[in-house]
Amino acid sequence: MTGNDRLAGQLDPATTVLLTVECQRGVVGEESALPELAGAARSSGALDRIAALVDAAHAAGVQVVHAVAERRPDGRGANSNARLFRAAGRLPVQQLTGTRAVExxxxxxxxxxDLVVRRLHGLSPMAGTDLDPLLRNLGCRTLVVTGVSANVAIPNTVFDAVNLGYTVVVPSDAIAGVPADYAPQVLRHSLALVATVATTEEVLGCWKA
Structure with a gap:
């Protein structure tokens, strides 16, 4: 069996879900709270490739789920136990429930x-949310993980999904982090050990076949 055959077997539309992670206006949009990350996602072409994957998934009958990170205006339930959370609370753009930032x-x-899974806490869309039971109810066996950031949320999502028994595919050019050369290092030295790393074109080829 060739690598392409193996990938095609993993990406059966009936048992595959495409997940976008934190691809929201307040993170990767023009009004981003994290302009360096937004710039990396856009200048690298990752955001456009995520959009192409979503379009192809819709056409092929692959379920799409969007994972969004947000917080209440009063901050109830949000983490404050790490530097990242405390810094996020001071940013000029807040990911507040019901605002454009979380679209x-x-x-x-x-x-x-499409399904939208929103979380008020933590680093991963998988831990402590509805995502895992929703995926199981959908008959998901393979989770395609895209989005940001390669620094935190993407590795968390991949590891959580693998621990829960899912096969994970990561399109290498449909994730982004900062600095720009960090994502390839994470892919090579961490994610490739537990997930299938492919290109967007390889994934699109499986769904267009």
Whole structure:
């Protein structure tokens, strides 16, 4: 079996879910609280490739789930036990529930059949949220993980999914982090040990076949 055959077997539309992680206006959009990360996601082409994957998933009948990080205006339930959380609380753009900041960013299309999983705490869309039971109810066996950041949320998502028994595919050019050369290092030295690393074109080829 070739690598392409193996990937195609993993990406059966009936048992695959495409997940976008924190691809929201307040993170990767023009009004981002994290302009360096937003710039990396856009200048690298990662955001456009995520949009292409979402479009292809819609066309192929692959379920799409968007994972959004947000917080209440009063901060109830949000973490404060790490430097990252405390810094986020001081940023000029806040990921507040119900605001534009927590809407999925352009050019990613959100279809009526898509699911949106929102979290008020933690580092991963998988831990302590509805994501795992939703995936199981959908019959998901393979989770395609895209989005930001390669520094924190993407590795957390991949490790959590693998620990829960899912096969994970990471399109290497559909994630982003800072600095720009950090994502390839994470892919090579960490994520490739537990997930299938492919390119966006390879994934698209499986869904267009």
């Amino acid at each position: 999925v960013a352009d050019p990613i299309a959100v279809a009526e059949a």
